[in-house]
Structure formats: structure tokens, C-alpha cells
Amino acid sequence: MHSPASSPPDGPSAIPSKRKSTGTGTTTTTTSSQPVQQSSQRLSGPDHKRPKFNSYPDQGVSRMSKVLGKRLEIVDLTRPPTAFQPHKGAKKLVIKNLRTxxxxxxxxxxxxxxxxxLVEALQAIFEQKQPRQPLERLYRGVEDLCRHGVSKELYETLRERCETYIKNDVRRSIQAEAGSSNIDMLRSTYKHWVIWNAQSTTIRSVFSYLDRSFLLSNKDFQQINDMAITLFRRIVFVSSQGFNPGVKTLDGMCDLVDYDRxxxxRFDPALLRDSISMLHVLNIYGKSFEPRFLKASKRYYEEFAEEQSSASLKSYISGCEKLLAREDYRCNAYNFDSTTKRQMMDDAHFLLINNYSEKLLDGGSINKLLDENALESMKALYDLLRLSDIQKRLKQPWEEYIKEAGSAIVNDTSRGDEMVVRLLEFRRSLDLMIRDAFNRDDEFTYSMRQAFGSFINDKKVMSSWKTGTSKVGEMIAKYIDMLLRGGLKTLPKSLLSDTKDRIDAQRSGQAATGDEDAELDRQLDQALELFRFIEGKDVFEAFYKQDLARRLLMGRSASADAERSMLAKLKNECGSNFTHNLEQMFKDQQIARDEMTSYKSWCEGNGHAKSSLDLSVNILSAAAWPTYPDTQLSLPDDVATQIERFEAYYINKHTGRRLTWKHSLAHCVVKARFNKGSKELLVSAYQAVVLTLFNQIENQPDGFLSYQQIADxxxxxxxxxxxxxxxxxxxKIRVLTKRPKGRDVHPTDTFTVNKTFTDPKYRVKINQIQLKETKEENQETHERVAQDRQFECQAAIVRIMKSRKTMTHANLVAEVINQTKSRGAIEPAEIKKNIEKLIEKDYLEREGGAYTYLA
Structure with a gap:
């Protein structure tokens, strides 16, 4: 069925006619701008691509008219084919364009x-209402207008409406809701920004087709989202016409930060965080907010530093540390830009640290913190200085403090016995300070060692102790003796390793410091650290040799392994010449054991009756061991007999040798009977001789001996x-009773056996006072070291002149100091005296301003 129709000249209709057949067969809808001509072409053929229809019939028809041109035929293929074909094909209904x-x-x-x-919908959106038309219909309307070719006009209308709305309604609403404060203005501005965000989202959804079809490919116009942001930024924050809330809004953000500081x-963290995000979206953070914020931060830092400058260093450090931590947290938590954080922290470092470096590096204040062992404060101070890269300037007050505190310890004559323990505790605290506060900075470790070497070898130490040689060397030797005799139980807990030390030891492959032997070895190493600073090592050698002899002869060493380990450490530190005599002492001990085995075999072979007295003799080389005074002692008959027998054996075996008995070093075990039972007393030879004298008066009624009788x-x-x-x-252990009672012994005193003596132990050790070093003996050792040092000086002078033949005085003195400094520092005046002595002995002679060696 055909009917003529005409079409308007402006293109296909957006509202086409639509008809549907009611008969069987196919349905064809035709839309055309020209009269429709019958066509035999069908869309149901297998080689033809079926066009996609829009869900809206009117739009679908409009689009299909573009696809087929003059005529469109649609064949209904949804019904299954039948065998009935009266016209030899599908029934076709043709509907012509009936436009007028x-x-x-x-x-x-x-x-x-x-x-x-669309205009009404925009107004409804601006009023925060639901548009009267469905959003889907509005979207289709935008699409139709864009297809109609009015995209530019539609965009201009949208932009003008939005601009008018923000300029009039939004600004007016912000002003009306904002109070007098900057915070109120900020809160109002952010509220309307949130509203505008929601409104612009709805607008973008309605005008999405415009955004994707026209604006996406057009560089002259902003897309809707960018346009919405630009309008809000320009009108609310940038515009200078009329009321401008932007300045007060930015000030409100600075006020919020100030409240937090x-x-x-009144601080509102959520408002600050959201406001910063708003500025980032509006792209005004760096240009408008950051300079204003940094300027306000500088003013705050200056004010803070001025207020805190009158406080103590500890309070100032603590305040700065907390402030910087809060500033860092705020920048991370509230979306501040990284460049803002960097500039702000740089300003803080300069104003709080660089401008107040004199306060931070004040020697008196730092000394107070170090005296208090304020690890946290010193760590905070180091970290603050490191932020401005001036932490190296802390070395000077650090080194001066160590010298001052160390000198006070070594010059304290009233606490001489505690000197090394106090030095080690001091060193331990400094090590912990370097480890935990100074981030293991090697420069501070080096400064500490320099300071220790300075005060330990200071001449004031010798003058305060009046020894003439190193007192520190003596006390280090005594401390090591205490360690090797008593082990770790003699140490204060402050010197023992902590968890970090054990972790470091495991990482370095050393034995765990929790083990007792490993901990003892570590403590010996700590003592050697002090020993390395000493220039007068000959003093240490002399006292260490005496103490080692006592430990070996009295069997007082806590650990034979520790003794050998210490000897190896000294050999590694000072060389084999230093430890030669010490090694010989250990060899003599082994030789003595072999000698006693041989002596007992000799006694059995010569038919000597076995005595109840078990004699043990240590044969010592006179050159290797310390010198001991000869003393007269009347020995009991059985002891004297055993000694004479051993002497006969030894002289017969080793011709040309002579034995000198040192009874002051002898010790023995004596059996004693008391009213409540027998005891074994561990005593020295002197004590044993005195106790055996009371056997002679055992049956006398009074049973006492006078002081003079004991002496005779x-x-x-x-x-x-x-x-x-x-x-x-x-x-403490009184096996004798003195009359009259008292702590001191006088020639008029009398003594008797304390038969009521009791002790829970069967074997009782009595303190051997005579083995303790006296002041006189101590002074003699120092004098002997000083005398040996003079001989070493003269030997060095002769050795140098023998090789050089001729030298000036200054060069000779410098060379002598260099060659003898490892043993002990010699003053130039002493060197000059020794040169004079050698000239008198015809080893040298003067020729002008130089010395000449005489062969």
C-alpha cells in the first residue's frame, strides 16, 4: 500500500509516524525525506548486517533512516517459519512517510x-530540588539538541547559568551563613563547596552527551567538571568584585593550624583535612594558601623559640622535639603538600636550631645533661642538630666534658680503689650515649678516645698522687687482678652487658655475652681499652707482675682460661717483650709440678719414711718473678726437716744453683682442736708458726703468750x-683471744687460744693480712719503676747515638721520647739529666750545639 508524502527541508523528523499491521506476515516501517519507492531489498538476508536499535522507538527510527537512506524496510523474523507460503514469500507491509x-x-x-x-532543571538543581522531568529524559533532550547542531549555544547557556548562580546565590549564601570569625567563613565556604560538588555532579550526568560529544574534542571550551571548578575558584576565591570570602577562608585554615599548635x-581536624583537599581540587593550594601558611608558621616558630629560650636546655630540646613531631604529623595527616612540609620544616630548623645554636651547644648545659645521663635528651639534641647538619659542633663540648669528668675521677685520692670501676662506668655511659643517642657516630667515638688519652696521661694525676709515675696504670692492674681472682661477682651491674650488647656480639660472630666466660672476657677487653690510653705501661707491668705472682703462688685465680686469655691479649697489644717474664712465670709453675713429682719419687727410692707433712715447693726464676724481701722465721722442727731434705735433693740434682726460701709467700693447712670440734685452718706460714707456738703451753693452767714471747x-x-x-x-675469724681487747696490737698484749671458736665450715680460711700490699711497698714499686725508666732512657740515648754518631740536643730528645713513650713518658728535663750522666761516663761529648758518640 503506497501513499505520497512530503518531507520538510531541514532533515529527518525527530517525531516520526509509526504504524503497525495486524495481519500475518512481516511488518515494515518506512521513514524517508522523499516519496517512498518500492524496493525488493530486505534486511533479513544472511549477508546484511542488522542495525542496532535504540530503546526509544522514535530515536531508533530516526537513526535507521540515516542507515537506509531513501527507504527502510523492517522484516519481522521473530515468528518461526511455516510451510504455508501463498505468495511464495513473506508478507510485506509498506508504510510511506506521511509528513506534512x-x-x-x-x-x-x-x-x-x-x-x-533543561533551564528549569538547572534551576531546580541550583535550588537543591529534584528536576520535574526525569534525568533520563533530560539526557535525551541534551542529545537531541546536540544532534540538532546547537551544542555551542547549549554550553554557553549552561556556563552562564552556573556563573550567575555562583556569583549571586552562592556568594550571598556564604556571606549570610558566615559569622564574624575566619573559622566560620571557612566552614561556610566548605559547606557550599560540598553542595556545589553535588550539584555539578548532577549537572554532569544530565549534560553528559554534551561533555562527551562536543567538549571532549573542542579545545576552546572546558569540560563541565573543569568549568564548575574554575567558576567556583574564580568567583569565590579570586574575584575582587563585591564580597570575596576567599581571603578569610584561607585565614581560617591558618587559624585552625594555630589552634592545633x-x-x-576549637580545633576541628575534619574541617582542616577537608579544606586542604578542597584547595587541592580548586588548584589554589600552592599559589594562594601555601605562602600565607608558611608566613604564619614562621611567626609561630619565632614566638615559640623566644618563649622557650629562657627555659633550661633540656626543656628547650623537649619542646622543639615535640613541636617538630607535631608539625610532621600534621602535614601527613591533613593532606599538606610535600613541598609545604619541606619548606615549613626547613624554616623550623633554621629558626629553632640555627638561630639558637649557642644555647643548644652551651657547654655547661650539655655537661649537666651528660652528668644526669639523660640519654633521651641527648638523642633529641643530636637529632635536632643533625636536622641542620651542625651535629659535628657537638664534639667540642662533648670532649671537654669527658676531660673534665675524667680528670675529677683520676685525681680523687680519697677513692683511689674505685678509680678504675668509676672510669669504666663512665666509659660505659659514654659508649651507651654514642650507641643510643649519637647513632653510633664514629667521630664522637674518636673524640672520646682522644679525651681519655688526654686526662689519663695528664701530669696533674701524678702530682696529685705524688707517685712520679702513672697511678692509673697501677689501678688498672689491680682491677684486672680483682677480675681474675673474683670473676664477675666483684663487678657492679652497671658494667655488665645488656640486650643490645648481646645482639651486637652475635652479629659480629663473637660468643654470646650472656655466657659467664664470654662476659668475663668482655670485661677484660674493657679494662684493656683503658690500658691502651696509658703512656706509662711499665707501671702497669710492674703491678700486674706482682699480682699475677700472688695469684699463681696462692692458687687464687678464678679461671686458668681467663689467665691465659689475658696473657694473650697483652702479648697482642704490647708484643712478646712485654709478656716474656709473665710467660716464664707460667712455665715455672709447670716445672715446679714436675719437680715435686720427681722429688716424691726420689724420697720413696731412698727409703725416707713417709711424713704426715705434705710439702709442696714452687721453684721460681729470680729474673722472671718479682723480688721479695728475705725474712727470718723459726720453723717447726718437722717443717724444717722436710725443707732441708728437699734442698739436699735439689742441689744434688742441679749443681751450681742456690735456693732462697721466701717464707712470706708460703701458706699451709693447719689442724686445730676446739671445744666444739676440730677445724682445718687455711693460713700463711707466719700465721702457722704463731699458732704452733701455743702447742708448747697447751698443758699450762694460764695458757697465754705475751707479745714478746711470740716475737722471740x-x-x-x-x-x-x-x-x-x-x-x-x-x-672476723678469731682463733686467738687478745687481752686487752682492741683492733690494734701492742707490745704489752697477751694472747691465748680461743677454745670456744665455732664456724659452720670445717675448713676455715683466715685472712692473710701480711700478704696485702702496704703503702710503703706501693711507693717502693713506683720508685723502682721510675729508676728503671732512667736506665731505659740512658740505654735509648746510647742506642740512638751509636747509630747516628752526631745529633743536636732537640733531635736527640725527640728521638728518645719517641722510643720510650710505649714504656712511659719521660720529661725532657729528665732526658737532659741522663745525657749529662752519660757525658760524665764518657759515652758522649759536646761539640758546639750537638752531641757526639764516643766509641
């Missing part, structure tokens, strides 16, 4: 109505006798 000339006006009215609907309860029968006198009687009658 009046439809052009209908299109114009449709476009105008669509534009009006001062702990004001024992051959002891003077201090040796006084110390012996005092240890037996006045100590």
Missing part, C-alpha cells in the same frame, strides 16, 4: 521546549708480727 509541512514547526517547538526543560579546643720464738718482728697477730685475734 506543519511538522517543521513541531520540531522547532520540540527544541524550544527541550531547552526550557596551641592546644585550643717465731723470729718475727715489727709490722710482720703485728699484722699476723691482728689477723688471728682481731679479724
Amino acid at each position: 509541512t506543519s511538522q517543521a514547526n513541531d520540531l522547532a517547538k520540540y527544541y524550544d521546549a527541550t531547552k526550557q526543560e 596551641r592546644g585550643d579546643t 720464738n717465731s723470729s718475727l718482728s715489727g709490722p710482720d708480727l703485728d699484722r699476723t697477730l691482728q689477723s688471728l685475734a682481731c679479724g
Whole structure:
């Protein structure tokens, strides 16, 4: 069925006619701008691509008219084919375009109505209402207008409406809701920004087709999202016409930060965080907010530093540390830009640290912190200085403090016995400070060692102790003796390793410091650290040699392994010449054991009756061991007999040798009977001789001996006798009773056996006072070291002149100091005296301003 129709000249109709057949067969809808001609072409053929239809019939028809041109035929293929084919093919219904000339006006009215609907929808969105038309219909209206070719006009209308809304309604609303404060303005601005964000989202969804079809490829116009942001930024924050809330809004953000800095309860963290995000979206953070914020931060830092500058260093450090931590946290938590954080922290470092470096590096204040061992404060100070890269300037007050505190320890004559323990505790605290506060900075470790070497070898130490040689060397030797005799139980807990030390030891492959032997070895290493600073090592050698001899002869070493380990450490530190005599002492001990085995075999072979007395003799090389004074002692008959027998054996075996008996070093075990049972007493030879004298008066009724009687029968006198009687009658363990009672022994005193003596132990050790070093003996050792040092100086002078033949005085003195500094520092005046002595002995002679060696 055909019918003629005409089409408007402006293109296909947006509201086409639509008809549907009611008969069987196919349905064909035709839309054309020209009269429809019958066509035999079908869309149901297998080689033809079926066009996709829009869900809206009117739009679908419009699009299909573009696809097929003059004529469109649609064949209904949804029904299954049947065998009945009366016309030899599908039944076809053709509907022609029935437009009239009046439809052009209908299109114009449709476009105008669509534009009006969009304007009304915009107004509803601006009023935060739901548009009257569905959003889907509005979207289709935008699409139709864009297809109609009015995209530019539609965009201009949208932009003008949005600009008018923000300029009039939004700004007016912000002003009306904002109070007098900057915070109120910020809160109002952010509120309307959130509203505008929601509104612009709805607008973008309605005008999405415009955004994707026209604006996406057009560089002259912003897309809707960018336009919305730009309008809000320009009108609210940048515009200078009328009311401008932007300045007060930015000030409000700075006020919020200030509230947070001062702990004001008006601080609103959520508002600050969201406001910073708003500025990032509006792209005004760096240009408008950052300079204003940094300027306000500088003012705050200056004010803070000025207020805190009058406080103590500890308070200032703590305040700065907390402030910088809060500033860092705020920048991370509230979306501040990284460049803002960097500039702000740089300003803080300069204003708080560089400008107040004199306060931070004040020697007196730092000394107070170090005296208090304020690890946290020193760590904070180091970290603060490191932020400005001036932490190296801390070395000077650090080194001066160590020198001052160390000198006070070594010059304290009232606490000489505690000197090394105090030095090690001091060193331990400094090590912990370097490890935990200074981030293991090697430069501070080096400064500490320099300072230790300075005060340990200071001449004031020798003058305060009046020894003439190093007192520190003596005390280090005594400390090591204490360690090797008593082990770790003699140490304070502050010197023992902590968890970090054990972790470091495991990482370095060393034995775990939790083990007792490993911990003892570590403590010996700590003592050697002090020993390395000493220039007068000959003093250490002399006292260490004496103490080692006592430990070996009395069997007082806590660990034979520790003794050998210490000897190896000294050999590694000072060389084999230093430890030659010490090694010989250990060899003599082994030779003595072999000698006693041989002696017992000799006694059995010569038919000597076995005695109840078990004699053990240590044969010492006179050159290797310390010198001991010869003392007279009347020995009991059985002891004297055994000694004579051993001497006969030894002289017969080793011709040309002579034995000198040192009874002051002898010790023995004596059996004693008391009213409540027998005891074994571990005593020295002097104490044993005095105790055996009371056997002679056991049956006498009074049973006492006078001071003089003991002196006559024992051959002891003077201090040796006084110390012996005092240890037996006045100590903690009193096996003798003195009359009259008292702590000191006098020639008029009398002594008797304390038969009521009791002790829970069967074997009782009595303190051997005579083995303790006296002040006189200590001074003699220092004098002997000083004398040996003079001989070493003269030997060095001769050795140098023998190789050089001729030298000036200054060069000779410098060379002598260089060659003898490892043993002990010699003053130039002493060197000059030794040169004079050698000139008198015809080793040298003067020729002008130089010395010449005489062969």
C-alpha cells in the first residue's frame, strides 16, 4: 500500500509516524525525506548486517533512516517459519512517510521546549530540588539538541547559568551563613563547596552527551567538571568584585593550624583535612594558601623559640622535639603538600636550631645533661642538630666534658680503689650515649678516645698522687687482678652487658655475652681499652707482675682460661717483650709440678719414711718473678726437716744453683682442736708458726703468750708480727683471744687460744693480712719503676747515638721520647739529666750545639 508524502527541508523528523499491521506476515516501517519507492531489498538476508536499535522507538527510527537512506524496510523474523507460503514469500507491509509541512514547526517547538526543560532543571538543581522531568529524559533532550547542531549555544547557556548562580546565590549564601570569625567563613565556604560538588555532579550526568560529544574534542571550551571548578575558584576565591570570602577562608585554615599548635579546643581536624583537599581540587593550594601558611608558621616558630629560650636546655630540646613531631604529623595527616612540609620544616630548623645554636651547644648545659645521663635528651639534641647538619659542633663540648669528668675521677685520692670501676662506668655511659643517642657516630667515638688519652696521661694525676709515675696504670692492674681472682661477682651491674650488647656480639660472630666466660672476657677487653690510653705501661707491668705472682703462688685465680686469655691479649697489644717474664712465670709453675713429682719419687727410692707433712715447693726464676724481701722465721722442727731434705735433693740434682726460701709467700693447712670440734685452718706460714707456738703451753693452767714471747720464738718482728697477730685475734675469724681487747696490737698484749671458736665450715680460711700490699711497698714499686725508666732512657740515648754518631740536643730528645713513650713518658728535663750522666761516663761529648758518640 503506497501513499505520497512530503518531507520538510531541514532533515529527518525527530517525531516520526509509526504504524503497525495486524495481519500475518512481516511488518515494515518506512521513514524517508522523499516519496517512498518500492524496493525488493530486505534486511533479513544472511549477508546484511542488522542495525542496532535504540530503546526509544522514535530515536531508533530516526537513526535507521540515516542507515537506509531513501527507504527502510523492517522484516519481522521473530515468528518461526511455516510451510504455508501463498505468495511464495513473506508478507510485506509498506508504510510511506506521511509528513506534512506543519511538522517543521513541531520540531522547532520540540527544541524550544527541550531547552526550557533543561533551564528549569538547572534551576531546580541550583535550588537543591529534584528536576520535574526525569534525568533520563533530560539526557535525551541534551542529545537531541546536540544532534540538532546547537551544542555551542547549549554550553554557553549552561556556563552562564552556573556563573550567575555562583556569583549571586552562592556568594550571598556564604556571606549570610558566615559569622564574624575566619573559622566560620571557612566552614561556610566548605559547606557550599560540598553542595556545589553535588550539584555539578548532577549537572554532569544530565549534560553528559554534551561533555562527551562536543567538549571532549573542542579545545576552546572546558569540560563541565573543569568549568564548575574554575567558576567556583574564580568567583569565590579570586574575584575582587563585591564580597570575596576567599581571603578569610584561607585565614581560617591558618587559624585552625594555630589552634592545633596551641592546644585550643576549637580545633576541628575534619574541617582542616577537608579544606586542604578542597584547595587541592580548586588548584589554589600552592599559589594562594601555601605562602600565607608558611608566613604564619614562621611567626609561630619565632614566638615559640623566644618563649622557650629562657627555659633550661633540656626543656628547650623537649619542646622543639615535640613541636617538630607535631608539625610532621600534621602535614601527613591533613593532606599538606610535600613541598609545604619541606619548606615549613626547613624554616623550623633554621629558626629553632640555627638561630639558637649557642644555647643548644652551651657547654655547661650539655655537661649537666651528660652528668644526669639523660640519654633521651641527648638523642633529641643530636637529632635536632643533625636536622641542620651542625651535629659535628657537638664534639667540642662533648670532649671537654669527658676531660673534665675524667680528670675529677683520676685525681680523687680519697677513692683511689674505685678509680678504675668509676672510669669504666663512665666509659660505659659514654659508649651507651654514642650507641643510643649519637647513632653510633664514629667521630664522637674518636673524640672520646682522644679525651681519655688526654686526662689519663695528664701530669696533674701524678702530682696529685705524688707517685712520679702513672697511678692509673697501677689501678688498672689491680682491677684486672680483682677480675681474675673474683670473676664477675666483684663487678657492679652497671658494667655488665645488656640486650643490645648481646645482639651486637652475635652479629659480629663473637660468643654470646650472656655466657659467664664470654662476659668475663668482655670485661677484660674493657679494662684493656683503658690500658691502651696509658703512656706509662711499665707501671702497669710492674703491678700486674706482682699480682699475677700472688695469684699463681696462692692458687687464687678464678679461671686458668681467663689467665691465659689475658696473657694473650697483652702479648697482642704490647708484643712478646712485654709478656716474656709473665710467660716464664707460667712455665715455672709447670716445672715446679714436675719437680715435686720427681722429688716424691726420689724420697720413696731412698727409703725416707713417709711424713704426715705434705710439702709442696714452687721453684721460681729470680729474673722472671718479682723480688721479695728475705725474712727470718723459726720453723717447726718437722717443717724444717722436710725443707732441708728437699734442698739436699735439689742441689744434688742441679749443681751450681742456690735456693732462697721466701717464707712470706708460703701458706699451709693447719689442724686445730676446739671445744666444739676440730677445724682445718687455711693460713700463711707466719700465721702457722704463731699458732704452733701455743702447742708448747697447751698443758699450762694460764695458757697465754705475751707479745714478746711470740716475737722471740717465731723470729718475727715489727709490722710482720703485728699484722699476723691482728689477723688471728682481731679479724672476723678469731682463733686467738687478745687481752686487752682492741683492733690494734701492742707490745704489752697477751694472747691465748680461743677454745670456744665455732664456724659452720670445717675448713676455715683466715685472712692473710701480711700478704696485702702496704703503702710503703706501693711507693717502693713506683720508685723502682721510675729508676728503671732512667736506665731505659740512658740505654735509648746510647742506642740512638751509636747509630747516628752526631745529633743536636732537640733531635736527640725527640728521638728518645719517641722510643720510650710505649714504656712511659719521660720529661725532657729528665732526658737532659741522663745525657749529662752519660757525658760524665764518657759515652758522649759536646761539640758546639750537638752531641757526639764516643766509641
